[in-house]
Amino acid sequence: MRRSGLQNRQALAWLSCLLVVLSGQALAAAGLTAEEIIARVDANSDVQSSHGYSTMVIRTGRRELTKEMEIWSSGDNALVSFHNPADRGTKYLKLGNELWMYFPDADDLVKISGHMLRQGFMGSDFSYEDTLENRRLTDLYEFSLLGVEECDESECYVLEATARPGVEVTYARRRMWIDRELFVPRREELYAAGGRLLKVSRVERIEEIDGRFIPTQVTMEDVLRQGSSTTLFVSDLELDVEIPDDLFSLRSLMR
Amino acid sequence: MPLLIRLAVRNLWRNRRRTILTFGAVALGIVYLILVDSLLRGLTQSSIDNLLDFESGDLQIHAPGYFDEREDLPLEPALPVDRLINEVRAVAGVRAAAPRLVAPARLHAGWEEFPVVLVGIEPELDSGTLRIMDYVEGRAPENGAAEAMIGASLAELLEIGTGDWVVLTTRTRDGAIQALDVRVTGLVRTPNPNVNRNHVYLPLNTLGESLAVPGEATVIVVRAGAGESLKELARRVGEHLAAAGTAADVYTWEQSNAELVALIRTETVSDGLVIAIILAISLVGIANTTLLSALERRREIGTMKALGMREGEIVGLFLLEAVATGLLAVGTGFAVGAAANAYLVAVGMDISAFFGDLDVGYPVTGVVYGVWHPQTFVLAGAAGLVTCALAAYLPARRAARQDAAATLRP
Incomplete structure (x- = not known):
């Protein structure tokens, strides 16, 4: 890896940061505060339960893998069942802060914990712990409004989130571009404690479902995995649906 | 020189090919035993040295x-x-x-x-x-x-x-x-x-x-x-x-690396098995040769019995032949085993040729050196002699019990 390339990238990042800060100071007084913006984002995404289908396209170099899944979620719990031939029957169950995986071929149930949580979810650019995060961002981070920027043909608030002291978080710093009208994050950058950019997510399609604006196409890029990205397509999403209570149980996982 | 010893030496000399084959098999077993033991001990020693020198030291202190x-x-x-x-x-x-x-x-x-x-x-x-x-x-x-x-x-x-x-x-x-x-x-x-x-x-x-x-x-x-x-x-x-x-808590390397210590213990047991197999092969080889020899020499045994030799003396003659073969094998096995082991101790053997980067459970790579372990020589020598004597005893006793008249009848 070349140092000069890294230095250039870091210099560009700092320069853009400076521009954003300067424009933000001028705008902050006229609009919402960072906390108010995040509260609007939370209000838009606050869903009691949901059911839908998703296709995950994982690109690694020239290789492309497609995985299809059905997803149920309710509160802090979620169940994912894979339907594509290679993974048919594989299921993930998120029970609060715990993640379980069921392999149909081995008829085996595995709890994903420790170092395994840091690996990519089914080989994607989303890590298992990315999928596990339950807590509200405002409990984990202190937000500051850096300004307003053009992003994906929309006006976006640019927010910087830094971990609250004493709170354990995976990413020490995040930068989010929040659509000024829809209050949906259109882009997010996740940083390491030392300031290195780790991941970038981009929302490529937003749909209005039951009065809420929901991202239905998101691409996550793990910057450290050269030539790798994962796009998640969501379809037939139903919000606030009735889901049987016993669906989120280890017994139903093995059914 | 007592008659039995003279007879034994003469018999061995008379059947030179058989003698060479039998003592060769036992000598090879002894050489193999010395070298396998030396390498296995060397592997264990290198594992411990590599662990202590590059990872754990002698003691570890943790909070x-x-x-x-x-x-x-x-x-x-x-x-x-x-x-x-x-x-x-x-x-x-x-x-x-x-x-x-x-x-x-x-x-x-x-x-x-x-x-x-x-x-x-x-x-x-x-x-x-x-x-x-x-x-x-x-x-x-x-x-x-x-x-x-x-x-x-x-x-x-x-x-x-x-x-x-x-x-x-x-x-x-x-x-x-x-x-x-x-x-x-x-x-x-x-x-x-x-x-x-x-x-x-x-x-x-x-x-x-x-x-x-x-x-x-x-x-x-x-x-x-x-x-x-x-x-x-x-x-x-x-x-x-x-x-x-x-x-702070202080641990010895054996406490911190219980898995390797257990592996070494398991290997020591399996080393014993390897040695037992080598001895068993030697035993079968010698028993076979002695049995064939006894069958071939039925008439000779009958003649000796007819001339007044007792069964015990005939068994003794066979045992003497076996022990003499054993001594010859032990001497040759020691000489060749010591020379080959000296090479292993000085130059070693590159195990990467066998295992490559394969993880065999030991923290060892490249050259493994042999070690000198005098007890193995004593064990190999004693085992060689006892094996020879044991393998010869039963066929000898069977040959000695035959009816002299029946063996001499054409």
């Missing part, structure tokens, strides 16, 4: 509570380096001590990620304690610099050389992802494959500050002076630290 969680390589609980290192070095019987901060990480290369073990070291203290620094191609990382040495096998796998930059991701004490851009200043090519495959060495202070644990170490590695009892030294170090007001 209370760390040992039970050590498989996960947590950053907490940790030890304060400055306060502790001089206390440890002050204990009588401690030859050297060095702090290490160990953390799990992933090394990123292209779209691949490899799990590695990050080891924060103080190069000067570490070189007096372990032997990593003797096997560095390039140079050690400098204190405070974003530099690293990486295992040579890992470097070759990822096509990384000195001067290249690599990215390592790990976690800070608070659990946040930390990414480190470090320049490779040296490759570590030791006889310990675990180190070559998995380890990445950074300056202790660089790693400590990056992981939000400055001035701390997860382990202090201790080398004992020559002849020190490790259990006794561990007790003394523990008491000294407790008296100095520092809570």
Whole structure:
């Protein structure tokens, strides 16, 4: 890896940061505060339960893998069942802060914990712990409004989130571009404690479902995995649906 | 010379081909036994040396509570380096001590990620304690610099050389992802494959500050002076630290590496099995030859009985022949085995030709040296003689019991 390339990238990042800060100071007084913006984002995404289908396209170099899944979620719990031939029957169950995986071929149930949580979810650019995060961002981070920027043909608030002291978080710093009208994050950058950019997510399609604006196409890029990205397509999403209570149980996982 | 001995020597000489085949088989068994035992003992010794010299040292000091969680390589609980290192070095019987901060990480290369073990070291203290620094191609990382040495096998796998930059991701004490851009200043090519495959060495202070644990170490590695009892030294170090007001637990390398110790014990049992199989093969070979010899010599035995030789004397004659064959085999086996073992001790055997980079459970790679183990010679010699005598006894007794008249009838 070349140092000069890294230095250039870091210099560009700092320069853009400076521009954003300067424009933000001028705008902050006229609009919402960072906390108010995040509260609007939370209000838009606050869903009691949901059911839908998703296709995950994982690109690694020239290789492309497609995985299809059905997803149920309710509160802090979620169940994912894979339907594509290679993974048919594989299921993930998120029970609060715990993640379980069921392999149909081995008829085996595995709890994903420790170092395994840091690996990519089914080989994607989303890590298992990315999928596990339950807590509200405002409990984990202190937000500051850096300004307003053009992003994906929309006006976006640019927010910087830094971990609250004493709170354990995976990413020490995040930068989010929040659509000024829809209050949906259109882009997010996740940083390491030392300031290195780790991941970038981009929302490529937003749909209005039951009065809420929901991202239905998101691409996550793990910057450290050269030539790798994962796009998640969501379809037939139903919000606030009735889901049987016993669906989120280890017994139903093995059914 | 008594008649039986003369007869025995004459019989052996008369059937030279059979004698050579029989003593050759036993001699080969003895040579094989000496060499296999020497290599297996050498492998065990090299494993222990490689573990002690490149990973664990003789004793390890951890903060209370760390040992039970050590498989996960947590950053907490940790030890304060400055306060502790001089206390440890002050204990009588401690030859050297060095702090290490160990953390799990992933090394990123292209779209691949490899799990590695990050080891924060103080190069000067570490070189007096372990032997990593003797096997560095390039140079050690400098204190405070974003530099690293990486295992040579890992470097070759990822096509990384000195001067290249690599990215390592790990976690800070608070659990946040930390990414480190470090320049490779040296490759570590030791006889310990675990180190070559998995380890990445950074300056202790660089790693400590990056992981939000400055001035701390997860382990202090201790080398004992020559002849020190490790259990006794561990007790003394523990008491000294407790008296100095520092809570710490001290473990010997055998306590910290229970899996390897168990593996060595298992191997010792299986070595015994190998030796037993070698002896069994020799036994069957000699029994077969003696049986054939007894069948061939039915008329001769009948004549001897007709001339007044007692059964006991006939059995004795066969036993004498077997023991003489055994002595010849032991002498030849010792001579050839000692010469071959001298080569193994001096030059060794490159096991990578057999195993390559395959992990066989032992922290050993490259050349394994044989060891001298006089007890094996005594055991092999005694086993050779006893095997010969035992294998000859039953066929001899059967031959001696035959009716003389029946054997002489045409």
